[in-house]
Amino acid sequence: MIPIYKHRKAIKLPRINTLDCQQEEMGHKGRQGQITMNLERVSAEEKVKLCRKYFYVGFFALPVVWFVNAVWFFRDAFIKKDPPPMLRRYVIYSTIGSLVWIILMVSWITCYQSLRPDWGAVGDYISFNVPRGEL
Structure with a gap:
């Protein structure tokens, strides 16, 4: 969750990863959420x-x-x-x-x-x- 502060109250929003589709097709997730490219799968x-x-x-x-x-x-x-x-x-x-x-x-x-x-x-x-x- 990512906290967003509005009027001194924290609003928690879910974290959205927009690259999930591309990760499945083109590569895999590396350490600490970094996206790595695996050319063997492409x-x-x-x-x-x-x-x-x-x-x-x-x-x-x-x-x-x-x-x-x-x-x-x-x-x-x-x-x-x-x-x-x-x-x-x-x-x-x-x-x-x-x-x-x-x-x-x-x-x-x-x-x-x-x-x-x-x-x-x-x-x-x-x-x-x-x-x-x-x-």
């Missing part, structure tokens, strides 16, 4: 749907989702026999997308850290923390 169609969702979410500047997608579904796409072709495609695209993001971020950070003092005021304007003094 059908190939559901794996492709989930992989596709993660792939499209990665376009919203979330390259870590692409990385998780590639790691999570790698075994199903490349090691197991007869993988769905779309699953393999989404895993490859997620890997390529995360690698491109990593390369872009590392090159930007390297360029910014090494050339910021040479940029003068522009380098200071795009900085969150401006270091004082000279190196």
Whole structure:
């Protein structure tokens, strides 16, 4: 029961778990009520749907989702026999997308850290923390 305080009186409401349906189909409950995903119990169609969702979410500047997608579904796409072709495609695209993001971020950070003092005021304007003094 979850207590809700209204006018200094506690009203007890029953706790509702809205994910009970999905737990039966896709996974099981872990320790302390955490929901864990067991990919062995999920059908190939559901794996492709989930992989596709993660792939499209990665376009919203979330390259870590692409990385998780590639790691999570790698075994199903490349090691197991007869993988769905779309699953393999989404895993490859997620890997390529995360690698491109990593390369872009590392090159930007390297360029910014090494050339910021040479940029003068522009380098200071795009900085969150401006270091004082000279190196």
